[in-house]
Every structure is written in structure tokens, then in C-alpha cells.
Amino acid sequence: MKKIYLYKGFERFWHWTQAFLIFFLMLTGFEIHGSYHLIGYENAVRWHDDAGWALLILMVFASFWHMTTGEWKQYIPTAKNLRAQMEYYLTGIFRNAPHPTGKRILSKLNPIQRLVYFALTIIVIPVMIISGFMYLYFNYPLQGLALDSLQPIALIHTIGAYILITFVIIHLYLITTGHTIWSNLVAMITGWETMEEEEAEIAVEGVIESTTKHYVKTLNGDKKKKDKKKKTEE
Amino acid sequence: MRKLSVIAFVLFLPLLLLTLIQLNDTLNDPGVTVYNYVKKADRNMTPSVDHTQFEILKQDFEDAHKVTAACLSCHTNRHEEIMATSHWLWQRNEVLEGRGVIPLGKKNILNNFCIGIAGSEATCTRCHIGYGWVDQSFDFEEPTNIDCLVCHDKTGTYQKEKGNGGYPKASVDLNYVSTHVGSPGRDNCGVCHFWGGGGNNVKHGDLEISLLDCSLEVDVHMATEGENMSCVDCHVTEKHVMAGKLYALSSENKSRASCEQCHTNKPHNDKILDDHNIRVACQTCHIPVYAKVNDTKMYWDWSSAGELDEHGEPFHEPDVDGNHKYMSIKGTFIWANHVIPEYYWFNGIADHQLITDQIDTIPVQMNTLLGSYRDKGLLQESEQPSKIWPVKVHRGKQIYDMVNNTLVQPKLWDKEKGKNAFWLDFDWDASVKEGMAYLEIPYSGEYGFVETEMYWPLNHMVSPASQSLKCIDCHTRNNSRLANLDDFYLPGRDNNWQIEASGIALIVLSIIGVIIHTFFRIIFRRRCFLRNKFEGGNES
Numbered sequence: 001m002k003k004i005y006l007y008k009g010f011e012r013f014w015h016w017t018q019a020f021l022i023f024f025l026m027l028t029g030f031e032i033h034g035s036y037h038l039i040g041y042e043n044a045v046r047w048h049d050d051a052g053w054a055l056l057i058l059m060v061f062a063s064f065w066h067m068t069t070g071e072w073k074q075y076i077p078t079a080k081n082l083r084a085q086m087e088y089y090l091t092g093i094f095r096n097a098p099h100p101t102g103k104r105i106l107s108k109l110n111p112i113q114r115l116v117y118f119a120l121t122i123i124v125i126p127v128m129i130i131s132g133f134m135y136l137y138f139n140y141p142l143q144g145l146a147l148d149s150l151q152p153i154a155l156i157h158t159i160g161a162y163i164l165i166t167f168v169i170i171h172l173y174l175i176t177t178g179h180t181i182w183s184n185l186v187a188m189i190t191g192w193e194t195m196e197e198e199e200a201e202i203a204v205e206g207v208i209e210s211t212t213k214h215y216v217k218t219l220n221g222d223k224k225k226k227d228k229k230k231k232t233e234e
Numbered sequence: 235m236r237k238l239s240v241i242a243f244v245l246f247l248p249l250l251l252l253t254l255i256q257l258n259d260t261l262n263d264p265g266v267t268v269y270n271y272v273k274k275a276d277r278n279m280t281p282s283v284d285h286t287q288f289e290i291l292k293q294d295f296e297d298a299h300k301v302t303a304a305c306l307s308c309h310t311n312r313h314e315e316i317m318a319t320s321h322w323l324w325q326r327n328e329v330l331e332g333r334g335v336i337p338l339g340k341k342n343i344l345n346n347f348c349i350g351i352a353g354s355e356a357t358c359t360r361c362h363i364g365y366g367w368v369d370q371s372f373d374f375e376e377p378t379n380i381d382c383l384v385c386h387d388k389t390g391t392y393q394k395e396k397g398n399g400g401y402p403k404a405s406v407d408l409n410y411v412s413t414h415v416g417s418p419g420r421d422n423c424g425v426c427h428f429w430g431g432g433g434n435n436v437k438h439g440d441l442e443i444s445l446l447d448c449s450l451e452v453d454v455h456m457a458t459e460g461e462n463m464s465c466v467d468c469h470v471t472e473k474h475v476m477a478g479k480l481y482a483l484s485s486e487n488k489s490r491a492s493c494e495q496c497h498t499n500k501p502h503n504d505k506i507l508d509d510h511n512i513r514v515a516c517q518t519c520h521i522p523v524y525a526k527v528n529d530t531k532m533y534w535d536w537s538s539a540g541e542l543d544e545h546g547e548p549f550h551e552p553d554v555d556g557n558h559k560y561m562s563i564k565g566t567f568i569w570a571n572h573v574i575p576e577y578y579w580f581n582g583i584a585d586h587q588l589i590t591d592q593i594d595t596i597p598v599q600m601n602t603l604l605g606s607y608r609d610k611g612l613l614q615e616s617e618q619p620s621k622i623w624p625v626k627v628h629r630g631k632q633i634y635d636m637v638n639n640t641l642v643q644p645k646l647w648d649k650e651k652g653k654n655a656f657w658l659d660f661d662w663d664a665s666v667k668e669g670m671a672y673l674e675i676p677y678s679g680e681y682g683f684v685e686t687e688m689y690w691p692l693n694h695m696v697s698p699a700s701q702s703l704k705c706i707d708c709h710t711r712n713n714s715r716l717a718n719l720d721d722f723y724l725p726g727r728d729n730n731w732q733i734e735a736s737g738i739a740l741i742v743l744s745i746i747g748v749i750i751h752t753f754f755r756i757i758f759r760r761r762c763f764l765r766n767k768f769e770g771g772n773e774s
Contacts, residue, residue: 034711034726041705041726094758151723155730162737166744173748
């Protein structure tokens, strides 16, 4: 067994901050929507607005990171293995069939993930942020740039919210379909994912050979050595 | 351990960020700042002159006209100012949307309380700032017909006589009153503006005698323990012309007294609240209820008037609170206190149902308040977008001409029986004939009673900030204060049922999908759950 370093520090920071913000926006957003009373309408509005700003700032940094590191390429949708991946979730998983797409450092996402994350990044999140800020700043129909009516903005924002909830539910479920129920979660927390030897070989495909050692840890005692070595390097 | 701290940090950072933003907001609250107003404590309230020392006032005045003459001998030409005001003329030239300029005022407008003054002037003009207006022959050009004392009396002893065209009671000591005069106080204005419609708080709902000595809870401005403001502190007066007016009588968006003149249109030091002022009047949140002390009249049904007791005499019955429930001369009433206002879009322009207008809506709108969500002030003379206003709506049933389909003016009052005054003779047909003949307007002889509504935008009885409306009073699905104002999307109140249904269906389906998928994973292949606990490594 080997551990492969899949998710870098910023990537994890971005993922978890975004997860927190989206969860928080959901909680406050649906109170504003009138679905329930939880922290008080006024508090919900103020926290939702602040969280919206926080998400926008996070998105700016995340975009910058993806652009400069080239990580954005991982989100380009591909039809290759798309069908196989669907078949895996529908039937293969029950037969304990192999994952059709191996995880690689340079291509972490399976074709369905690529497609869904791409749609979220290009459509849903921008639409939510733009409609959210229009909700905030052009909500009183006046002249000029102001909206004729708040209604279409509010409805679009609501549709986006329902789509995001659905995404979160399915996302939370599918992370349990890794090697073990927890392996995907642990990987997103620590950055390291445990893999079989053969999988690990695939995972480092395309990575410049001299840097491979930064991405691979051998289990069973090697880990401690590596850690000590790392410390001395630092 | 390091991992844990990283996770904690990652989760904690945004929370910290949000808390700091929040804290920053709460620290920036400097309290109420006002402009164009000098606090009572910073003012010299001593009168500039002592009227007791003026020779011309040291006399036993023969009549009230002589007092006015004495006033005008020093305050020269003030009568010219007075005679141009609506307080004197009981009308002003107003533009009615699409109908041109029309002289409008108490002189000719109908309401759904005592209907109108025509034919009954001698009793109605007890509230006129003049002497002797008993019929159409009143001389509006005679300076000594002006009643200076009713507004400027500081003794509290000046009273006008009932049914005598505005003359003071014989018991009033004119010498004493005329030597103790000053700027009008709440009692001076209140003697008419609190008692309109024949009793305290009958009409407005937010103007009544409790304001003469009230707590901050009743009115933050007039509270005795607070600034104890007089009416003219807000209804700023220049040359006897007072800012502010009432939409029972006027129609144009001009010379209004406003909260903004002291508080500005951004008083909250908070963007979200200040932005509300773009479409929500201050009054909407800050006057959560009206008639906070005494009852106000909510409903007046004239059609039941005229019943007499076994002796053929008029009678009246009180309700449980001691208000009139029924009066032979006026009909049936419903009163209420601590009333929650109704809310309307209003752009400052009102229409009026004139006595010559055809009835085209039932209930008849006595004074339609114009405005809507879509009215952003571009096409209206107001140049301001319509705002949501709190309104007292007074509903009633009053007499109308069934053939000509117009409201009518019955003659209500006279000094003696036999002159076709309804309040003495109880004959509707005769009183309407008399009233309409007096106005020289045709009457078919067929009368009925029609439902009416009259709108009174609320401005007074402003509550302390702590008692103003909260977000949830409007932004809620159930029992929203704005439930009836349904021409726009209000967050928290509104949603689109198709989107809600689809959204919830999507969530439910995804959860069902997850459950079924989990179920199959357990049933078919437990191994896919706990792969490495079994033989492991049989796949890549």
C-alpha cells in the first residue's frame, strides 16, 4: 500500500472553506427564503450577505490558484470513460468491479466529476454569485441599472440553491465509494490518499520523475522515516 | 495533531472573518442624529414680548372682531398671509390627475364621516379660524373675521361656541386671552385636529387628546418626558403657511412635512435599513400600531340612522368600552384601539370622489392613494418612487343618488326643527333635497346607501425604535403585514410554487437514490463497503 499526495494545501483550504460557506449560505439562505426560523431573519440576512462576500473573495483566490498552477485543466470535461463511469455507479460497484478511472495526480477527477464540477464552476456558482449580488445591490427597482423587478433574480437564486443542495447530498454520498468509506474524506483532509501499489503507479503517471518522491509515501514504517527526513530538510 | 489543527484552522478562519465583519457593524452605532432642529434644552423659550403691557389690549372687548382688529394694529398685514391659507379658505387649488386644477378642501369635499359641511356650516365652522361663517354669504375678505385666538391662546380658556359659526363662547374673557398669546401648542391645534368628525380620535386614529400629555411609547416626539415637541416643530410654518397636509383633502405631492427634514433619508447608519427607505416610508416600520390610547372610529354605517325611541326621540347606545355604538342621528359605529395599519403603495398623489363624480367602484374610494410597485417615480409628478405606507382605512356606508349614481350632500344640522336638517327631522329625502339645492346640484329623489372607503396615511404616534417593526413582521410566509400588497416579490414571504415543488422533489429524489444505492451496496456486495477488510487487492 502507498499513500499518494493528491490535494495540496491551498486546494484543501479552498475546498473546506467553500464547503463551510456553501453550507452556511444554505442555512441562512433558506431562512431568508422563509423555509424556517432559526437564527432570526435579520441575523440570517446579515450573515448571508457577509458569507456571500467571503465566498466571492475565496472564489477570486481559487480562480487565481487554478489559473497559475494549471490545475484548471483537470476540470475540462471528457467523454472518455463517461459511460463506463456511469455503469460503474449503476452496476459495477455492486459487483466490486474496479473503478474505470484511476486517480492521477494530474487527473484526479473521473469523467462524471469533471462534467459536474465544470458545470458548477462555469454555470451554477457564477450564476449564484451574480444573482446574489444583484439581489443585494439592485433590489429596489429604480432607474438605470436597477432591475425592473426583484422576482426573476430571486427565482434564479432559489433554483441555484436547490441545485446546490442536491449536489451536496450526492457529493457527500459518493465520497463514501472510495477504497473505504472514509478514504476520500481523509484524502481531502490530509491531502494523502491510500492506494494499492498498482494504483499508485498510475497515479504518478505524467509527474516529473524527480519530483515523484514528494507525492508518494510507502506505508509500514517508511512513513516515519519520511517524516523525519522531511523535517531535516525543512 | 498537526492535521487536526490544520482542519480546525481551515474551518475556523471564515467564521472569524465573518465575526469581525459583524462586530464592525455593531460598533458603528452613534444613536439618533437630527438636523434642522434645536433641542428644547438648547432653546430660549421665553416669549419675546409681554402682551399684558400693550395699551391696546387693556380693554374690555365688545366682541371678538375687536380683538382681531387690535392684533392687526400691531401685527400689520398678517391678515393677508392668513387669508391665503387653507386654514382660512378651507380649500386650495389642486391638480387632480388627468382632471386639471380643481379647488379642493373642506369647503366642497365629501368624506365618509359627517359627509360634508354644505348646508351645515354654522356647526362645522366651530373649527374654522374665523367668525361668522354660517352660510355661503360669509365674507372671506374681511380681516376682522379672522380668529387669531383659537391658534394663539396660551391660557387654555378660549373656546368656540357650538353651532355659532366660530364665535367664542360668551364666557370667554377676551381681555385675559388676548394678553396671553403665543406660538401654537398641541392643545391649540388639537382642539380641531383631535376632535374632527365629532369626537376625539374619530378621524385620524393617530391624532387625539392623549398626545397632550403622553409617554415615549405613545409618541417619541410629543412625549412629555421627551422633547415634548409641538406640532409646529415639524409642521414648519412660514408666514402662517404650515408645512404638511392631509390626503383626506389634498391631492398633490407638495408642501409635505416629512421625517427626512430632520432625520435625513439615511438615518440608520445601516445600508440594508436605509435602502428600505427607497420603497418603504419611515412611518411603515416606526408606527406599528395606531390609536394607542383611545379608540378610533373604524366603521360608520349611516344607513341605520334615524331610528327613534318610543317617544319619537333620537337616542344613542354605548358599546362595552363606552363609545357610541349607535346614534339615531348618525347610525352604527365600530371603534377600535391598538389597530394594526393597512399598507398601501403611495406616491404622494391622491384622487378624490367629488360630489359630481360618477360612482365607478364599490366600495367608493373617497380619496384613492395612487401608487404601485411598478411606479418608480418616472411617469408620476412625484418624481419619487411609490413607497409602502401605513394607512388607517375608515369604511362606511353613506347616502347616494341611485339614479344619477353620485354621492350626495344631505343637510344635517340646523338650529331648529322643520328646516329639513336630518339630525332634527330624520327625513333623508328632504335633507338631501335641501342639501343638493343649496349646492345647486341635481338630485333624482332616489337615494340608497353605498359602501365607501377613506384612506388616512399615518404620521403620528411614532414608537420608540425598540418597538418598531422587525424584519419578520413583513418577511414571513404567514401573517406578513404586507400580505395584501401582492404586486411584487417580497423575500421571505413569496416563492414560486413550481420552483419550490421541483426543488423539493429534486432533494427528495436524490435522498431516495442515495438510500436505494446504499441498500444495494449492502445487499449485493458487502465488500464494496469494507473492501480492505476482506481479501483485498483483487482489483486496482
